[in-house]
Amino acid sequence: MPRPAQTFPDIQSFIHLLEQRGELLRVREPVSRDLEITEISDRLVKKGGPAVLFENVVGSDYPVVMGLLGTRERMALALGVGDLDELARKIRALIDLGGGGSKLGLLSNLPKLRDAMNLPPRHVKTAPAQEVVWRGDEVDLSKIPVLKCWPGDGGPFVTFPLVITKDPETGERNMGMYRMQVMSKNTTGMHWQRHKTGTRHLEKAKRLGQKLEVAVAIGGDPALIYAATAPIPPVPGLDEFAVAGYLRGQRYPVVRGLTVNLDVPANAEFVLEGYVDPAEDWVVEGPFGDHTGFYTLPDLYPLFHVTCVTMRRNPVYPATIVGRPPMEDAYLIEASERLFLPAAQLIIPEIVDYHMPPAGVAHNLVVVSIKKDFPGQAYKVANGLLGLGQMMFAKVIVVVDENVKVNDMDAVWREVTQKAVPGRDTLTTRGPIDVLDHSSRGWGYGSKLIIDATTKRPEEIGSPKSSREEQAQDYALDVFFPDPVAPTPLQGGLGGDELPHFEGILAQRQTADGYWVVVLDKTRPGQARALAEAFARHPAADGVRHLLICDEQTDVNDMGDVWWTVLNNIDPERDVWNLDGLLAWDGARKLASEGFVRDWPNKLVMSEAVRRRVDALWHVWGLPEQYR
Numbered sequence: 001m002p003r004p005a006q007t008f009p010d011i012q013s014f015i016h017l018l019e020q021r022g023e024l025l026r027v028r029e030p031v032s033r034d035l036e037i038t039e040i041s042d043r044l045v046k047k048g049g050p051a052v053l054f055e056n057v058v059g060s061d062y063p064v065v066m067g068l069l070g071t072r073e074r075m076a077l078a079l080g081v082g083d084l085d086e087l088a089r090k091i092r093a094l095i096d097l098g099g100g101g102s103k104l105g106l107l108s109n110l111p112k113l114r115d116a117m118n119l120p121p122r123h124v125k126t127a128p129a130q131e132v133v134w135r136g137d138e139v140d141l142s143k144i145p146v147l148k149c150w151p152g153d154g155g156p157f158v159t160f161p162l163v164i165t166k167d168p169e170t171g172e173r174n175m176g177m178y179r180m181q182v183m184s185k186n187t188t189g190m191h192w193q194r195h196k197t198g199t200r201h202l203e204k205a206k207r208l209g210q211k212l213e214v215a216v217a218i219g220g221d222p223a224l225i226y227a228a229t230a231p232i233p234p235v236p237g238l239d240e241f242a243v244a245g246y247l248r249g250q251r252y253p254v255v256r257g258l259t260v261n262l263d264v265p266a267n268a269e270f271v272l273e274g275y276v277d278p279a280e281d282w283v284v285e286g287p288f289g290d291h292t293g294f295y296t297l298p299d300l301y302p303l304f305h306v307t308c309v310t311m312r313r314n315p316v317y318p319a320t321i322v323g324r325p326p327m328e329d330a331y332l333i334e335a336s337e338r339l340f341l342p343a344a345q346l347i348i349p350e351i352v353d354y355h356m357p358p359a360g361v362a363h364n365l366v367v368v369s370i371k372k373d374f375p376g377q378a379y380k381v382a383n384g385l386l387g388l389g390q391m392m393f394a395k396v397i398v399v400v401d402e403n404v405k406v407n408d409m410d411a412v413w414r415e416v417t418q419k420a421v422p423g424r425d426t427l428t429t430r431g432p433i434d435v436l437d438h439s440s441r442g443w444g445y446g447s448k449l450i451i452d453a454t455t456k457r458p459e460e461i462g463s464p465k466s467s468r469e470e471q472a473q474d475y476a477l478d479v480f481f482p483d484p485v486a487p488t489p490l491q492g493g494l495g496g497d498e499l500p501h502f503e504g505i506l507a508q509r510q511t512a513d514g515y516w517v518v519v520l521d522k523t524r525p526g527q528a529r530a531l532a533e534a535f536a537r538h539p540a541a542d543g544v545r546h547l548l549i550c551d552e553q554t555d556v557n558d559m560g561d562v563w564w565t566v567l568n569n570i571d572p573e574r575d576v577w578n579l580d581g582l583l584a585w586d587g588a589r590k591l592a593s594e595g596f597v598r599d600w601p602n603k604l605v606m607s608e609a610v611r612r613r614v615d616a617l618w619h620v621w622g623l624p625e626q627y628r
């Protein structure tokens with residue numbers, strides 16, 4: 001049994017602790033749940049500010065709390081660890097990984113992981129989550145302060161829901177965080193995506209001709225909120241309550257739902273009980289300002305009927321907003337990264353570390369450092385990762401040497417220009433893609449780019465030498481480019497100065513480490529390709545390894561913005577071209593006239609009117625100037 005961590009009986013005790021630590025603001029003046037809360041929370045989270053409790057939400061009796069997990073430190077605090085790396089250390093100690101490789105082997109270690117983490121929930125008879133009950137006609141979701149987050153959203157969305165279902169055949173429980181658009185006083189959309197467990201449960205219910213019972217908890221211990229987002233490996237008996245129990249160091253208290261045969265967290269703030277009927281038509285869900293930083297377009301999803309709502313006597317409604325990174329979900333993702341690193345290392349032992357930087361919004365970019373022993377190992381690791389659970393969504397995987405810090409993106413991108421020759425050390429492949437990805441050639445299907453930025457073995461560069469000699473002579477081959485990258489950065493802009501002109505360019509510049517960034521207002525098919533080919537031949541391309549073509553809304557001076565845009569907007573096989581050693585990335589918008597068959601979404605931008613209103617009321621709400 002692990003040492004009990006500092007735990008929080010519920011979200012309200014976590015709020016209390018944050019307040020004691022000076023990490024919670026209270027807003028007592030009225031605030032609107034329609035965009036205002038989003039704008040305030042966005043400003044706070046982007047500046048690493050405190051959580052905030054809105055006590056007076058117009059049109060609702062219940063307060064809203066935002067940003068509970070909005071910094072790395074608060075995320076760690078919620079999971080009872082000093083820092084997120086401690087999660088990996090704890091798991092590694094449990095499964096006996098020792099010095100980077102499993103002696104016992106995968107098969108004997110994964111069950112150990114399950115045993116170690118398996119603290120089954122503890123049933124209680126009465127629960128705070130059921131102090132107040134709405135049944136039948138009393139159910140009215142509009143009384144709960146569900147937020148409209150972005151101006152183009154299709155409606156209000158529950159953004160921190162813990163959706164509980166059971167496998168209709170095996171009875172195995174699942175809890176996932178799937179956003180829910182409120183459609184009426186007693187229905188919501190159920191946005192479990194194609195590859196998620198909720199979808200599987202519904203498919204089984206459909207085969208069996210049954211309705212699927214669903215309970216949605218809002219609130220609960222912050223460790224449980226995290227667990228609902230975690231990509232838990234498919235180990236029988238290991239579920240979200242067990243993971244939360246492990247993190248808490250004690251069994252999670254659950255109570256039987258009042259109208260569904262499902263266990264729900266006894267310490268939730270609200271619980272929505274009901275069902276999804278697979279015989280019903282799906283409904284249009286969205287648009288929604290998503291964690292990609294773009295709107296996800298309307299799509300069909302199942303309808304959740306809420307037949308009963310239970311809650312505490314004085315509940316607090318916790319919510320999050322997603323959008324252009326960094327946002328709160330970046331810390332949830334980082335927690336998963338740390339927690340599951342040892343499990344990934346069990347399967348792919350040469351992994352030293354990995355990271356999904358915020359600019360890649362989780363699925364668009366994975367940086368992995370490896371201890372390399374043989375030629376081709378970078379591809380072995382990348383392909384292995386692509387087969388691991390939700391890692392299957394990774395769009396670009398960059399493999400670096402073990403000494404490179406995976407969260408130092410300047411260093412990583414430098415390694416890429418120094419050690420990965422376009423074509424020779426890049427590879428596109430295909431696979432499933434996150435359904436939120438707007439640029440893939442099809443829904444949930446597209447291509448991936450593997451970049452091998454490790455130091456090369458002779459076989460990998462066509463050298464007549466071999467790694468056998470290298471082994472025998474104990475020397476390491478330093479293989480860089482024939483002409484190491486050292487461009488003199490050139491600047492360009494609307495007036496155009498040192499860099500060449502091309503139709504549609506709004507701004508451009510080169511970086512000292514070999515990137516040429518171009519902001520392009522693309523208006524005709526083939527424009528980006530023609531630009532790339534012209535620039536590849538231009539003398540200004542000397543020493544440049546990557547041409548990053550961005551859409552017209554990109555800040556040429558902000559590499560975070562540049563990578564966020566490019567990674568979102570590419571299907572690599574279609575949009576990344578090797579032009580004689582220059583890798584050109586077409587991260588501009590895709591046009592119907594180019595054969596792009598889906599609609600192209602906009603980047604999320606708050607409306608000017610709301611921005612101005614929030615500016616004007618900032619002090620009225622008592623919010624500190626430094627976060628304005």
Ligand SMILES: Cc1cc2nc3c(=O)[nH]c(=O)nc-3n(C[C@H](O)[C@H](O)[C@H](O)COP(=O)(O)O)c2cc1C
Pocket residue numbers: 159174175176177178179180191192193194195196197198228229230231232320322329332390
């Ligand atoms: C804030 C937030 C919102 C999310 N919204 C959704 C969503 O709407 N649909 C979805 O399928 N996954 C969503 N996810 C990701 C899932 O929660 C995550 O993939 C989880 O591991 C799924 O669990 P499952 O494998 O049990 O289905 C969200 C994650 C976060 C952090």
